[in-house]
Amino acid sequence: MLQDFEDIDQYLVNAKDILTTVHQLKEIDFQFTYLEEEQAAIIREFWGTVINQKSDQKETFIKIWEALFPIYQEFHESLQELGVAYRGMIYRDVISRIESADYQWQGSKIIFAGFNALSLAEEKIIKWFVKHGHGKIFWDFDSYYFNKKNHEAGYFARSYSGDEIFRNTFPEEFPDRINTHKKNITINGISSTTGQAKQCGIILKNLIEAECIQAPEKTVVVLPDESLLMNILQSVPDSINEINVTMGYPLRNSSIYGLLDNLLELQKNASKGKGVNWFYFRDVLAILNHPLVRGLDSEISMEITDKIEERNMIRINSGMFKGSVLDEFFQLVKEQDEVIRYLLGLTPL
Numbered sequence: 001m002l003q004d005f006e007d008i009d010q011y012l013v014n015a016k017d018i019l020t021t022v023h024q025l026k027e028i029d030f031q032f033t034y035l036e037e038e039q040a041a042i043i044r045e046f047w048g049t050v051i052n053q054k055s056d057q058k059e060t061f062i063k064i065w066e067a068l069f070p071i072y073q074e075f076h077e078s079l080q081e082l083g084v085a086y087r088g089m090i091y092r093d094v095i096s097r098i099e100s101a102d103y104q105w106q107g108s109k110i111i112f113a114g115f116n117a118l119s120l121a122e123e124k125i126i127k128w129f130v131k132h133g134h135g136k137i138f139w140d141f142d143s144y145y146f147n148k149k150n151h152e153a154g155y156f157a158r159s160y161s162g163d164e165i166f167r168n169t170f171p172e173e174f175p176d177r178i179n180t181h182k183k184n185i186t187i188n189g190i191s192s193t194t195g196q197a198k199q200c201g202i203i204l205k206n207l208i209e210a211e212c213i214q215a216p217e218k219t220v221v222v223l224p225d226e227s228l229l230m231n232i233l234q235s236v237p238d239s240i241n242e243i244n245v246t247m248g249y250p251l252r253n254s255s256i257y258g259l260l261d262n263l264l265e266l267q268k269n270a271s272k273g274k275g276v277n278w279f280y281f282r283d284v285l286a287i288l289n290h291p292l293v294r295g296l297d298s299e300i301s302m303e304i305t306d307k308i309e310e311r312n313m314i315r316i317n318s319g320m321f322k323g324s325v326l327d328e329f330f331q332l333v334k335e336q337d338e339v340i341r342y343l344l345g346l347t348p349l
Helices: 002-010 026-031 037-051 055-082 087-098 120-131 152-161 193-209 226-235 255-268 281-288 298-311 336-346
Strands: 110-113 135-138 277-280 315-317
Touching: 002 055, 002 087, 002 120, 087 120, 110 120, 120 135, 193 226, 255 281, 255 336, 277 281, 281 298, 281 315
Parallel strands: 110 135
Antiparallel strands: 277 315
C-alpha cells in the first residue's frame, strides 16, 4: 500500500480518481474522460477482472478498495502534522511550490546527476530548475546504446534528447567507452546465492593479495539482487575496512521483519486456557530459533525446544516461560491496539 501511495505521488496521479470505486464498467467512460484511450483500457481491464469475480470476493475487494483513499488522506495529514514525508509526497509539495506564479528560488544552483528513467514528478522538477537557470543536469550515457535506436538501455536517453528543455543539456557526442575500453571478463558459474557471496569474497581477497586493487575507491561490486547484500558484506575480507554501500535493503528481507511476521503468526494461532495461554508448537519454535531471540535466554530456549521434540508436543503453554525474558514474547493479545503495543514493546529486546 505504501508503495502504491509512492507511485501515485511520483507520477502525479489524482489519488481520489485512481482510488475511486467502479461498480460498472460504463462508469469508467464518465469518470475518466480525461484519460488517453490506452490508459482507460488498462483501467477497464483491471475493473473488468474485479467485476467478474464471485460476489463475495468482489464485495471484499471493493470494501478494501473504498478504504484506500481515506487512508491515503489521513496518512498525508498525519505525516504533515509530524513534519515528515515520504519521497513522492515531498515531490508533490515541491511541484506545488515551483508552479505557483510568485515562487522565487533563493537557494544555490542544483546539480542533477545519476538519473536514467525519470518519474513524471522528477521530470517536472528537473525541467523547472534547468529552464529557470537554477540547475544543471549531467547525463551519463554511452554512445554504444544511445545511438542504437532499438537498444533498450538507451530508450529514455533518446526520448529525453528530443525534449524541448532537456535536449539543450545533452553533449554533442557521448563517450564510446563500451566499444573502446579494454575489458578482462572472467565468468564463474555458482548455483547458490550463498556460494556467490563467498566467491565474491574469495575474488576480492585474491585481488588484494595480488596487489591488483591499487585504488579501492575504484573497485565496485555490482549486485543484481538486493537480497545478496548481507551475505556479500559478511564475505568482504577483513583487510577491507571501509566500504560504501549505495544499494537499499528491503525491509522484508531484514531479521526484524521476519521476527514480527513470526509474532503475528503466533498470535493468530494462539488460544486462551485456564490461567495460561496456548501456542502452536511450530510458531514457538520459529520464535525460539530466530537469530534475534536465540541468545536472549539460550538455556530456556534449548530446554523447551528439547521438550517439544522429545514429547511431540503440539500445544505449548505460556507457563513454561515464567521467570524468563522470553515470557514477554508469549503473551496473548486480541485487540488491534494491543497487538501494536505488543510488537513495539518487543522490538527493543
